[in-house]
Amino acid sequence: MLTVEEALEQILSRGKVLPTERVPILSALGRALAEPIVSHREIPPWPNSSMDGYAVRAADTRGAPARLAVVGTIAAGSIPSRVVAAGEAMRIFTGAPLPEGADSVVPQEDTDAADGHVTLKHVVDHGAYVRPRGEDLRVGDAVLSPGAVLGPAEIGLLATLGHSQVFVHRRPRVAILSTGNELAELGREPGPGQIPNTNSYSLFAQVVEAGAEPINLGIAADRLESIEERLRWGGAADVLLSSAGVSVGDLDFVKAAFTRAGAELHLWQVSMRPGKPITFGSLGGRPVFGLPGNPVSAMVTFELFVRPALRRMAGYTAIHRLRIRARALAPIGNPGFRRGYLRVTLARDRDGWGARLTGDQGSAILTSMVRADGLAIVQGDTTIKEGEGVEVLLFRDLETHSV
Numbered sequence: 482m483l484t485v486e487e488a489l490e491q492i493l494s495r496g497k498v499l500p501t502e503r504v505p506i507l508s509a510l511g512r513a514l515a516e517p518i519v520s521h522r523e524i525p526p527w528p529n530s531s532m533d534g535y536a537v538r539a540a541d542t543r544g545a546p547a548r549l550a551v552v553g554t555i556a557a558g559s560i561p562s563r564v565v566a567a568g569e570a571m572r573i574f575t576g577a578p579l580p581e582g583a584d585s586v587v588p589q590e591d592t593d594a595a596d597g598h599v600t601l602k603h604v605v606d607h608g609a610y611v612r613p614r615g616e617d618l619r620v621g622d623a624v625l626s627p628g629a630v631l632g633p634a635e636i637g638l639l640a641t642l643g644h645s646q647v648f649v650h651r652r653p654r655v656a657i658l659s660t661g662n663e664l665a666e667l668g669r670e671p672g673p674g675q676i677p678n679t680n681s682y683s684l685f686a687q688v689v690e691a692g693a694e695p696i697n698l699g700i701a702a703d704r705l706e707s708i709e710e711r712l713r714w715g716g717a718a719d720v721l722l723s724s725a726g727v728s729v730g731d732l733d734f735v736k737a738a739f740t741r742a743g744a745e746l747h748l749w750q751v752s753m754r755p756g757k758p759i760t761f762g763s764l765g766g767r768p769v770f771g772l773p774g775n776p777v778s779a780m781v782t783f784e785l786f787v788r789p790a791l792r793r794m795a796g797y798t799a800i801h802r803l804r805i806r807a808r809a810l811a812p813i814g815n816p817g818f819r820r821g822y823l824r825v826t827l828a829r830d831r832d833g834w835g836a837r838l839t840g841d842q843g844s845a846i847l848t849s850m851v852r853a854d855g856l857a858i859v860q861g862d863t864t865i866k867e868g869e870g871v872e873v874l875l876f877r878d879l880e881t882h883s884v
């Protein structure tokens with residue numbers, strides 16, 4: 482059986498980065514940048530004041546207190562009308578260009594103004610409260626590289642540099658298919674022997690969260706033709722994602738349906754718990770994943786294999802979840818020889834992050850997924866004792882859990 486690393490390597494080695502598209506910067510949040518951004522501007526474009534006060538020549542304040550003649554006012558959005566000569570000051574506001582002749586700004590709080598003059602109480606350092614030209618960006622500075630995630634700061638930077646549009650990678654379109662005779666669709670009360678369809682919805686949400694676009698192919702019955710037909714509906718997608726029907730049961734037709742639809746299967750079964758029966762292949766150059774059916778197994782295999790693949794396709798350079806070391810707050814046991822990905826909740830105390838199992842680790846116990854902040858990675862037949870360290874793959878931002 483393949484290890485998680487071997488399977489992931491096979492999957493990632495087949496993931497092709499999708500083509501680029503040009504979008505307005507306000508639609509680019511969370512997308513992967515597809516072009517290098519080089520500054521063609523000096524930011525700020527000229528030296529300017531970082532305070533409301535007076536633009537002065539520092540040398541004039543050497544014998545402070547100093548009394549200077551106020552020869553004008555300069556506000557943000559205008560340009561100075563004259564130079565500042567020796568013995569002179571100019572009223573200036575935050576963001577206004579520093580007038581020629583002046584080299585420093587004295588904050589208003591450190592001055593007394595009367596009769597067209599201003600008195601400075603203290604000696605002023607040369608350059609005080611002046612933001613020099615180009616202190617943030619110089620012409621030619623390489624500011625963003627392809628593959629960067631565009632967050633609010635990056636979008637602000639693009640605006641600063643005058644980009645109203647930007648090249649990003651296309652988001653992968655992911656067709657999601659649930660399989661199983663027992664599944665009742667949302668909106669219908671499950672009949673006798675039926676269970677609610679969960680996976681279509683959790684996987685849909687995981688696809689969105691990964692930065693991709695889901696397409697819901699609904700539910701296929703446990704019949705080869707039914708699965709194959711629905712797979713064909715997903716023809717426009719970049720990735721096909723099914724759940725259930727990949728084990729060894731008599732009604733597990735997903736692998737056969739993938740093959741009938743023309744897919745080549747590259748792997749089946751990975752040494753992990755939950756999620757062992759995952760299948761991966763390609764269909765006309767597109768990745769196809771057959772995830773296990775139990776709701777937690779489907780989600781965990783999505784996290785470990787599908788999410789990094791989607792992020793690679795979407796052009797991100799950072800494709801993996803953050804992993805941290807935490808301390809077991811109670812024993813974390815992994816019976817069985819397969820590597821365990823165990824649902825844990827994290828809490829922070831003086832000694833750092835502590836991890837605790839969320840409860841029953843059954844692969845159908847979705848509530849213990851709801852409580853989880855991440856997955857503790859534990860080798861087979863191993864128990865992490867209380868106080869020992871364990872690696873945890875994070876689902877969420879930790880700042881939401883600080884105490």
Ligand code: AMP
Pocket residue numbers: 659660661663664676677678679680681724725726727728730773774775776
């Ligand atoms: P299978 O691999 O088809 O045997 O499915 C494994 C388990 O997952 C069974 O208990 C199924 O009923 C359950 N299951 C399969 N698909 C879904 C789904 N879409 N939502 C919730 N449970 C499912």
Ligand code: MG
Pocket residue numbers: 660661662703725726732774
């Ligand atoms: Mg089934």
